Amino acid sequence: MPPPDLDTDYLVIGAGATGLAFADTLLDESDAHVTIVDRHGKPGGHWNDAYPFVTLHQPSAFYGVNSTELGSGRKDTTGPNAGLYELATGAEVCGYYDRVVTSRLVPSGRVAYLPMSEHEGDGRVRSLLSGAETRVRVRRKVVDATYNSPSVPSTHTPSFAVAPGVRVVPPNDLPGLGTHRAPLPRRFTVLGGGKTAMDTCVWLIASGADPDAITWVVPRDSWLVNRVTTQPAPEFFDEVIGGQADQMAAFAAATSTEDLFLRLEACGAVTRIDRERTPGMFHLATVAPGEVEVLRRIRDVVRLGRVRALEPDRMVLDEGEVATAPDTLFVDCTASAVRRRPVQPVFQGDRIVLQMLRLPQPAFSAALTAWVEAHHDDEEQQNRLCGPVAFPHTLDDYAGAMARTMWNQFHWSQDRELRRWIRGSRLDGFGRLVAGVARDDEHGQAVLARYREQAVAAMGNLPALTAAAG
Numbered sequence: 001m002p003p004p005d006l007d008t009d010y011l012v013i014g015a016g017a018t019g020l021a022f023a024d025t026l027l028d029e030s031d032a033h034v035t036i037v038d039r040h041g042k043p044g045g046h047w048n049d050a051y052p053f054v055t056l057h058q059p060s061a062f063y064g065v066n067s068t069e070l071g072s073g074r075k076d077t078t079g080p081n082a083g084l085y086e087l088a089t090g091a092e093v094c095g096y097y098d099r100v101v102t103s104r105l106v107p108s109g110r111v112a113y114l115p116m117s118e119h120e121g122d123g124r125v126r127s128l129l130s131g132a133e134t135r136v137r138v139r140r141k142v143v144d145a146t147y148n149s150p151s152v153p154s155t156h157t158p159s160f161a162v163a164p165g166v167r168v169v170p171p172n173d174l175p176g177l178g179t180h181r182a183p184l185p186r187r188f189t190v191l192g193g194g195k196t197a198m199d200t201c202v203w204l205i206a207s208g209a210d211p212d213a214i215t216w217v218v219p220r221d222s223w224l225v226n227r228v229t230t231q232p233a234p235e236f237f238d239e240v241i242g243g244q245a246d247q248m249a250a251f252a253a254a255t256s257t258e259d260l261f262l263r264l265e266a267c268g269a270v271t272r273i274d275r276e277r278t279p280g281m282f283h284l285a286t287v288a289p290g291e292v293e294v295l296r297r298i299r300d301v302v303r304l305g306r307v308r309a310l311e312p313d314r315m316v317l318d319e320g321e322v323a324t325a326p327d328t329l330f331v332d333c334t335a336s337a338v339r340r341r342p343v344q345p346v347f348q349g350d351r352i353v354l355q356m357l358r359l360p361q362p363a364f365s366a367a368l369t370a371w372v373e374a375h376h377d378d379e380e381q382q383n384r385l386c387g388p389v390a391f392p393h394t395l396d397d398y399a400g401a402m403a404r405t406m407w408n409q410f411h412w413s414q415d416r417e418l419r420r421w422i423r424g425s426r427l428d429g430f431g432r433l434v435a436g437v438a439r440d441d442e443h444g445q446a447v448l449a450r451y452r453e454q455a456v457a458a459m460g461n462l463p464a465l466t467a468a469a470g
Contacts, residue, residue, distance in 0.1 A: 005135040006112060008035040012143040013119045016045020018354045018366035019145030020097060024065035025367040027108055029374035035112040035136055037119045039128065043097040047090055049154045051171040053203045055087040057195065057286035061232035062429040063088065066367045068104065069426065070096050080202060080290030085231055143352045148341060153196060156335040161309040168310065168330040171200045185329035186213060191307055192333035193218035195285035200333055202294050211297040219306045221279040223261055223270045225286040232429065234436055241433055242447050243269055248454035251402065252461050257395050257469050282395055283338055284360040343388035347379050355388035358405050364427040371421055385411050385418065396469035403462040406455070
């Protein structure tokens, strides 16, 4: 028997970070009914497919959904993140989202969750297991929470050729190597220069691999966000809020993209692995200083562009070839977490397309979009408050992305009720630090005054900096 038809106010496509953050806030801010559809069997989106040793880039304290804390608020005492606040593992994130759906959203009586299902358009939802179709009558809007979905190693298709006999695995397979009957590899070649490759290199070394047995293929070096500047507790006030003031000063004074990143490095906002090379990429990957030190132990770094083919005795790359040992295990970390997609209006009549509103916080952006949907009816005003921010794919893109982010924040500051919601949101990240500064705290007030002064100066310089970047 086919499942019964459903009536709902909002049909949310995707039960990942953004879809669940949107549904959670809409539940609190309205009396709407929400139906969530997802191809996975469990909530969490791409986290279901992530490699076992993945963690969040930034503290658990401001990730997830607005209503429910993630993590215990502890600091790590061991490993490269020691001294900084906890980073939820992939398993913890999946468990968290499962609890959010099964213990909060569905029991509310106003959320229907359809896993293992495909939205086929026009309100038709098909079960991937039975093929049965459910007709969902949407009273208000369809919410696309998949527009900026990442590609992950375990599900993407490599763009390079692999000859017979060459062993290539996603990072997901690494923890199980010791349980296989096949001989363990003695050399590892990690393909990709992004955060997944960095995580893989750090995990291999932490698990006992000799750094000299690792070859790392880095098509482009990357600027990296210093995780010290993203901590959620008052003890890091100077590094976080003072660091924000320093970054605003860098935006205010920079004369070019190169100058900007050197200024950001000088104030400790960003870092790089190889001090002798100027990075050509910035995807806002966030690392602890301890991780950078581990990565610097890898000396065999190949910088000849992207891999085009893997053959039994060599790698063929954009700019040359490299000989490889016969027992090498290649680890494919080339999937892109940030696909290039043009921005489009978030609010489009009976459709909402969730996008980034503040870098680099997709969950906060989705929750804020839900708040705006619940409290504003005028589409022009909704889109003014929710101007999409294009993710920076080149270094030159960053100034424009920050300008858009800052304009959004200015518009939010002009809406009293939205400003109050942001101040109380656990996803905001740093709002609590700012709100916690007492009026008689001379040092804290001076830092806030400096931030405000430099933010105004940054907004004055960003148009010229963006224009200079082309």
